[in-house]
Amino acid sequence: MTTTTAPPAASTPSGAADPGRPYRRSPLTWIREHLLAAITVVVFVFMLAPNAVILWMSFNQPIGKFDYDWNRFSLSAWKNPCATNEMCHSLGLSVEIGLIATLVSTALGTMIAFAMVRHRFKARSGINSLLFLPMAAPEVVMGATLTALFFNTIGPGSLGFWTITIAHIVFCLSYVVVTVKSRLAGMDPTLERAAQDLYATPLQTFMKVTLPLVAPGIGAAALLAFALSVDDYIITAFTAGNMETFPMYIWGSVQRAYPAQIDVIGSLMLICTMAIIALSQILGRARNARR
Amino acid sequence: MSVSLQAPPAKSPVPQPPPAARRAGLLTPWILLLPGLLWLVVFFLVPILTSVGASVQTGNADQGYRLTWDWGNYGHGLSDYLPQYGHSLLYSVLCTVFCLLLGYPVAYCIAFRGGRFKSLLMALVVVPSFTSFLIRTIAWKTILSDNGPIVSVLNDLHVLNATTAMGWTVGNHVLASPAAVVFGMVYNFLPFMILPLYTSLEKIDPRLHEAGSDLYCDTFATWRRVTLPLSMPGVVGGTLLTFIPAVGDYINAQLLGNPNTGVVGQKIEDLFLRQTDGYPVGSAISVVLMAGTLILVLLYIRKAGTEDLI
Structure with missing residues (x-):
């Protein structure tokens, strides 16, 4: 990608349209380009954070009845997935x-x-x-x-x-x-x-x-x-x-x-989905290689 | 009602079949359509008509309901639950706007900068949805809990004092507040915004950007004059796919809100499943919600002028 693309939300100073300048990279352009990537990274963290927390909390030994707060590491929920x-x-x-x-x-x-x-x-x-x-x-x-x-x-x-x-x-x-x-x-x-x-x-x-x-x-x-x-x-x-x-x-x-077992099921759903996607990718690649 | 879901297929010069086959060909589409359409008519259209009927009944679960043409159910439904209607509309509009503001840069970045990681990144957008959305929404309770890191940082920065003063949060908490409800909705519906945006952005030839800069457009002007108009089908599709489920959603209001963040959906569920005589008023509210949503969606489609792009 050699085209310089700006984030849609950023406003541009009027001088940037000067025809003599488009090939010189100003620090502003650098910030703007990386702003787009930064927003994307933040949004990905936002979208994936709950899944990470679900996996983390599935190894929790909850203090009370609710697996909302971290207490200590335990495999008990995974060993006994039917709560x-x-x-x-x-x-x-x-x-x-x-x-x-x-x-x-x-x-x-x-x-x-x-x-x-x-x-x-x-x-x-x-x-x-x-x-x-x-x-x-x-x-x-x-x-x-x-x-x-x-x-x-x-x-x-x-x-x-x-x-x-x-x-x-x-x-x-x-x-x-x-x-x-x-x-x-x-x-x-x-x-x-x-x-x-x-x-x-x-x-x-x-x-x-x-x-x-x-x-x-x-x-x-x-x-x-x-x-x-x-x-x-x-x-x-x-x-x-x-x-x-x-x-x-x-x-x-x-x-x-x-119970923490709900988080175990939630993690298993994610793991199974990723396994299916990976498997279909591998099978697709193998089929292409055979052709 | 002329919302076509897709452009008509291209006409192809198919050689004319013999007359007998042509007669069979006239029947084939109806044989294919019949079972599915029958299902939709019986279990989708008829229920809506039944609800319109039910909304003018009186009675309770023990003695049964009689058709009394009591239009007062609509009056009660509207006046008693006006705040809930307001919340549903406000939260879903805010959710749609935030999803667009967050989803557009992400879809743009994946489509034009993704390179060979495009499909992997799009998979990452979709994959979390395969874990039950209820479990994922409840996970936010852990992340945003009062002794979690996010709340303590926000408290140290005195952000929560400001948001509480504006009425978005309550006290020194993030959970159980209007802000948390909108936050949860944005989280849940963001993939529905990114997918159609990505599909329409991905179709745009990147050489058009170069053409734009050749014609002395700066990058922002190129986006505004070239990319944005070409991505409008994605914007319209994404906003619809976000707004429609958001307006009826009550999961986030229930799990992340407080008693003052009630939405219409909660009331409908309450009237239908927990109150013995709520079913006529519940029907009236859902008929109003359905009609209101449909009118808003059709107005929006007409205004966006993309009737055959959806």
Whole structure:
């Protein structure tokens, strides 16, 4: 990068526009250039600090019921990651709901994305609006309105596993559509035509050309849907009834007791994500090397 | 309502299929659309209509609710919870502004100075989000606690006295204050701002910067006249992705705020889940919140003039 770029927020003295000077570096330019980098570093520290604290506090032996203040180093939370039965049960429930919601929303969303990108039909803009609305609705509104529907139809007593899953599919669907759509729209349409020119049937074209090309988009959409579902608190709280998912367990822990094991799970989530990213990088590099 | 999520696909000169296939081709999109759209209609649109209906009912959980067309629920909902509406709007606008001010330089720096570390840096923006946001928000309680280093530094510098005088914090604490709520919201929603900003900045050809300086623009003028207009889709997308979840958020207000930082979301949850007869008023408040958010978003999209860029 040889271009001199300034941070957007900094103001410039009028003299800097003098055509005779752009190649001489004034100390002001130096400060401005490094200001941009400094802001970036500070923001990264801000974004990553809680994760560092979570990892740190997972090795804590808390004095009371709440793992908020550092006491002394201990491995006990890592040796016994299930603090209470409820915690691991809620974690399992979250994963179960997440998997079902991911499967259904990815399937439905991919179908919608194909229809929207590959076919021309009436009512397109209306359908686009319907897909945009769930993303423009605050979560709490979605939770409240859906609960109102369940109250009015099946009654308050029937809230539970399936109402949570239904709600999660609703809010994952639009995100899946957007993700798969952007992958589909960026695809070279001539590849499919080339396959048909080479006498591939529509099914063969789809299976051998289209699907492998769209697969990364579908995979990304599924990952996003799973992450959204497992991490959701607000909509879940409205539709859960007596069920307790992992985010709801954490929410309750703020009132009851906050064991160090929650920080262990938080650290494991980060470590698993980083491992998956590293693995996909290594696999991608190995595949490129083989070519 | 003509918000198109994406530009229409390029028209390609596809050879016309035989008539039978064309008829099947007309049906295919609807077969693909039907299950997903049905799901959205039944579990998204119908609930909103049900809520509008529920908002004019009277009754309680034991005796059931009757449709009485009691529009008073809206009056009660608005007048009783006016401070909460104000807080929600104020906090979410502040959060969006701070996210833009922090996120733009970061996205800019990664896009134009990142070099071969671009994707690694963007991964670092996203990776923390995979740890539950509740755990991460609670971690701020540890960092900002009264015996933590940040609070003692701020106290030594008498910063907290100044912010308390302005009403942003309470006493010599950072936690349990309006400032902490906005801080937590900025922390939680910053990645949603950086991602779309980065996507639109990354597409800009860096040679345009050189062209700008060739035409005697200084770096700031180049940014204002070349980079900023080209990155507007990212600015609009980022502000929407930040504002919409922020306006309904009550996690940060609950975990990092105090009883005086109540937001609409908390009241809706309270009315729905803890009060026996709160459900009609709760519905009225959420209908108002939904309509208000939608109107603000549509006005903003119209004003930003990027209807087909989102």
